[in-house]
Amino acid sequence: MDRSPSEPREGSPAAMSDRPTELSFPDAPHLVVPPPGPKSRELLDRQALLESPSVVYPRHFPIAIARARGSTLEDVDGNRFIDWVAGICVLNLGHGHPRVRAAVERQLDxxxxxxxxxxxxxxxxxxxxxxxxxxxxxxxxxxxxxxxxxxxxxxxxxxxxxxxxxxxxxxxxxxxxxxxxxxxxxxxxxxxxxxxxxxxxxxxxxxxxxxxxxxxxxxxxxxxxxxxxxxxxxxxxxxxxxxxxxxxxxxxxxxxxxxxxxxxxxxxxxxxxxxxxxxxxxxxxxxxxxxxxxxxxxxxxxxxxxxxxxxxxxxxxxxxxxxxxxxxxxxxxxxxxxxxxxxxxxxxxxxxxxxxxxxDGGWIARAAHRGPKLLEEFRQLVAHDGTIGEVRGRGFMIGLECVKERTHRVPFGERARSMRRELLSRGVLMHTCGGYDHVLRFMAPLTIEDRLLERGLEAFSDALGPSSAPSAVARPKGPRTLRAEGAEVTPVHSGFGGPEPIPPGLPFRHP
Ligand SMILES: Cc1ncc(COP(=O)(O)O)c(C=O)c1O
The missing domain is CATH 3.40.640.10 (Type I PLP-dependent aspartate aminotransferase-like (Major domain))
Incomplete structure (x- = not known):
């Protein structure tokens, strides 16, 4: 029988530390060219020629991926992104976790x-x-x-x-x-x-x-x-x-x-x-x-x-x-x-x-310990932004619901989608969900380094734009913009013929 603590170990190293062992590209986000760069565009165009237009993720995140590590991705142009999507909660341990990789390599033989x-x-x-x-x-x-x-x-x-x-x-x-x-x-x-x-x-x-x-x-x-x-x-x-x-x-x-x-x-x-x-x-x-x-x-x-x-x-x-x-x-x-x-x-x-x-890594305990702080950080960042009606969540599953204004709570899908585009142009992948595609959701790997959380929050704060103007206390310190020089925010090139959102009447968001 497997050795199996029935509860996450509160005292384990990752749970106690805000700085888990480095698993990611340390310099992310790092943009060498506004995404999508020329090599990404080329692959997106070739994909559009070959694959059914029913694909959706290249529309949400129009970049071609070269490799990934931990909570970061590198595109074919050399841009490095922070990954707050984790393959839609697939990569709770991040990309290419060494222990998982070693097990697969053993099994290959x-x-x-x-x-x-x-x-x-x-x-x-x-x-x-x-x-x-x-x-x-x-x-x-x-x-x-x-x-x-x-x-x-x-x-x-x-x-x-x-x-x-x-x-x-x-x-x-x-x-x-x-x-x-x-x-x-x-x-x-x-x-x-x-x-x-x-x-x-x-x-x-x-x-x-x-x-x-x-x-x-x-x-x-x-x-x-x-x-x-x-x-x-x-x-x-x-x-x-x-x-x-x-x-x-x-x-x-x-x-x-x-x-x-x-x-x-x-x-x-x-x-x-x-x-x-x-x-x-x-x-x-x-x-x-x-x-x-x-x-x-x-x-x-x-x-x-x-x-x-x-x-x-x-x-x-x-x-x-x-x-x-x-x-x-x-x-x-x-x-x-x-x-x-x-x-x-x-x-x-x-x-x-x-x-x-x-x-063993204490990752569940880390989500329990770090999640509430993160929730509070998001809340502070959007405190003065009338288009974010509610921030809610548990652990590393956090949603920010976009509304046209806070009184009537009309869902505001375009705000969530534009935040997704703005974040991509600043080197952070963040996805949406909800019936109107109006909820921004944080679902990073549980193993994400604290430094990448901070940089991601900084990009998030920047992407909110001037209307939100959160208090100086709430804004993380650091450079005000991470967006690559000359980055275009809208429309985003997808390889499938233009800006999102696309096909009326077709399922637009698929997890
Ligand atoms: C709660 C839940 N159940 C089922 C599914 C379907 O999983 P799959 O896409 O692997 O079929 C999803 C996918 O997002 C999900 O979130």
């Missing part, structure tokens, strides 16, 4: 593909994972490997239906659970539905309680939402047929980094117990230390029946899984779920070291 046959890589991974699962899943869950996050989530729903012998799940508005196959139905955005030919499924959609935009809950609690759910489940005229489960993100990811009221997740657990439903928690984005605990559900002290993990679990290689309680229903028959690439040995070898390093 053994076997790269083994179907579901046991390998040391597979068993080591499972033995590292099980003691690290939350609540009742710890040490007793069964694990089913999948490949992507969407794959994991739709499989979890099918497992819940199987265990309960009923079909149907309660899902939330603002949810993002993937776009392929069944997952697209669990996702709430209409733009994703429009491009899928596989719509269907037994679903009941309920508003996710958003304290900044309350719908059913006016008092900062989730009790209105809970009463509504109770009505759906117990009133014979609610129109809802039987369901097997509730599927929830402990913090809304793509939906805008929304933290639900503290009573929400415990109330869902109680509802599930009262109505004999299974609680499925989607930790694809929130898991693996992102929020300052290994699993975000642990903040609520709630034990899920099924847990989906993907993104960071493979350290950058494709790996996902469902962990479920096998004692809650009949066993899954052989072949319940299939897929050639599930549990790839290289990804498993990487994943084992991700799990271990998150603990």
């Amino acid at each position: 053994r076997i790269w593909h083994a179907l579901e046959l046991p390998t040391e890589a597979r068993i080591d991974f499972l033995e590292a994972l099980l003691p690290r699962l939350p609540g009742e899943l710890k040490d007793r869950a069964k694990v089913l490997f999948t490949v992507t996050g969407g794959d994991a989530v739709e499989t979890a729903v099918s497992i819940a239906d199987h265990l309960k012998g009923r079909r149907g799940t309660i899902v939330f508005s603002g949810a993002y659970h993937g776009v392929h196959g069944g997952a697209v139905n669990l996702t709430s955005g209409k733009r994703y539905h429009k491009t899928s030919s596989f719509r269907g499924g037994a679903l009941v959609r309920v508003p996710y309680p958003d304290p900044y935009r309350p719908l059913l809950d006016a008092d900062g609690s989730a009790q209105g939402t809970v009463r509504y759910l109770e009505h759906l489940l117990s009133d014979p005229h609610s129109g809802v047929d039987e369901v097997s489960s509730i599927l929830v993100e402990p913090i809304l990811g793509e939906g805008g980094y929304v933290l639900p009221p503290p009573d929400f997740l415990p109330s869902l657990r109680e509802l599930c117990d009262r109505h004999d439903l299974l609680l499925i928690v989607d930790e694809v984005q929130t898991g693996l230390g992102r929020t300052g605990k290994r699993w975000a559900i642990e903040h609520a002290g709630v034990s899920p029946d099924l847990l989906c993990s993907a993104k960071s679990i493979g350290g950058g290689l494709p790996l996902s899984l469902v962990a479920y309680r096998p004692d809650l229903g009949p066993e899954l028959p052989p072949g319940f779920h299939l897929g050639t690439f599930r549990g790839n040995p290289l990804a498993l070898a990487a994943g084992t070291e991700v799990l271990r390093e998150l603990d």
Whole structure:
């Protein structure tokens, strides 16, 4: 069995220090040419010729990448950027972590593909994972490997239906659970539905309680939402047929980094117990230390029946899984779920070291310790900026919601997108999320050096522009502008024919 501290070690070196070991290019951000430089433009143009215009990231971040290290990226023109995107929460340990890399290199000499046959890589991974699962899943869950996050989530729903012998799940508005196959139905955005030919499924959609935009809950609690759910489940005229489960993100990811009221997740657990439903928690984005605990559900002290993990679990290689309680229903028959690439040995070898390093390096504890300070720093920076309505978050998952003004809170997607462009021109990658693409989100690797956090905040402050004019105290010291001489801010060349945002009617933001 793997040596496995059940909690992040508060006293570990990285947790105690604001200066973790240097993993990144030390001089970032460093711009030698306004991005995109000539070499980036050339590759972007060639990509546009060869690849479907459905790609989105080259529109958001029009640079061609040469290499990456830690929390930094270098483009083909030699520009070095601070990475606050981390592959959308895939790289919680940053790019090319030496321990993960060494594990993959060792595995390269053994076997790269083994179907579901046991390998040391597979068993080591499972033995590292099980003691690290939350609540009742710890040490007793069964694990089913999948490949992507969407794959994991739709499989979890099918497992819940199987265990309960009923079909149907309660899902939330603002949810993002993937776009392929069944997952697209669990996702709430209409733009994703429009491009899928596989719509269907037994679903009941309920508003996710958003304290900044309350719908059913006016008092900062989730009790209105809970009463509504109770009505759906117990009133014979609610129109809802039987369901097997509730599927929830402990913090809304793509939906805008929304933290639900503290009573929400415990109330869902109680509802599930009262109505004999299974609680499925989607930790694809929130898991693996992102929020300052290994699993975000642990903040609520709630034990899920099924847990989906993907993104960071493979350290950058494709790996996902469902962990479920096998004692809650009949066993899954052989072949319940299939897929050639599930549990790839290289990804498993990487994943084992991700799990271990998150603990051994103290990175989860660091996110717990540094995250609140960072939240406060962002709050101070935007204190006088009327276009940032709220700054919220947990650990290294921080959202800044852009609004036209603070009273009516009309979402302001263009402000978030222009901040993304301004930051890129200053050498920092920061992405957006939310239903209107109106939430700026910080999701840097948990391993990011403090110096890079400071420089990133400096660039952020600069990018806010004169209207924000935060107090001198709040602004980090240092040069006032990091933008490369002559940098164009808008429009941004993407290689796909011009400035963003682009295609009306097509999904524009894909995580
Ligand atoms: C919470 C959540 N679930 C599921 C998914 C889908 O994961 P994938 O893109 O690997 O299918 C995502 C992707 O962003 C996500 O954030």
